[in-house]
Amino acid sequence: xxxxxxxxxxxxxxxxxxxxxxxxxxxxxxxxxxxxxxxxxxxxxxxxxxxxxxxxxxxxxxxxxxxxxxxxxxxxxxxxxxxxxxxxxxxxxxxxxxxxxxxxxxxxxxxxxxxxxxxxxxxxxxxxxxxxxxxxxxxxxxxxxxxxxxxxx
Numbered sequence: 316x317x318x319x320x321x322x323x324x325x326x327x328x329x330x331x332x333x334x335x336x337x338x339x340x341x342x343x344x345x346x347x348x349x350x351x352x353x354x355x356x357x358x359x360x361x362x363x364x365x366x367x368x369x370x371x372x373x374x375x376x377x378x379x380x381x382x383x384x385x386x387x388x389x390x391x392x393x394x395x396x397x398x399x400x401x402x403x404x405x406x407x408x409x410x411x412x413x414x415x416x417x418x419x420x421x422x423x424x425x426x427x428x429x430x431x432x433x434x435x436x437x438x439x440x441x442x443x444x445x446x447x448x449x450x451x452x453x454x455x456x457x458x459x460x461x462x463x464x465x466x467x468x
Contacts, residue, residue: 320373326366334359349459391425398422410466415451419444 337359340352402418409417423443427436455461 317373320370323366323370323373326362327370330359330362330366333362394425395422398425407464408467411452411463412448413466415448416444419447 333355337352337355340355341350343350343353343356398418398421402414405414405417420440420443423440424436427439427443430436431439452463455463
């Protein structure tokens with residue numbers, strides 16, 4: 316079995332465990348509001364569909380592997396893992412704005428600096444970070460009327 320198929324099976328197993336945990340939360344729209352389980356259930360569905368798609372393509376032999384030489388862990392992959400762990404850790408103590416702006420800037424810079432060069436990528440990444448943080452705030456606070464952490468003062 317190909318490594319991609321094994322990885323898809325692993326993702327499906329983790330997705331099933333995450334689904335079990337998400338179903339212990341109040342169901343979405345049970346009280347007319349989205350509720351805390353909406354986003355986890357959307358994530359479970361999205362991740363499950365993606366993993367099933369990869370698995371089906373691998374088992375059929377129709378998957379294309381144009382970039383197989385770049386498929387291993389690179390320095391960028393490790394940086395993304397580190398940024399994500401840092402975001403999860405910093406979200407509560409720093410608050411939504413600082414954590415999200417820093418994370419979005421870091422991720423955007425990792426990808427934009429390859430395309431634009433390190434200096435031009437700073438401005439582009441800053442604009443992307445402000446857009447993502449602003450859209451996220453509007454989505455959660457305005458649409459769902461949720462409170463985002465403001466950080467420890």
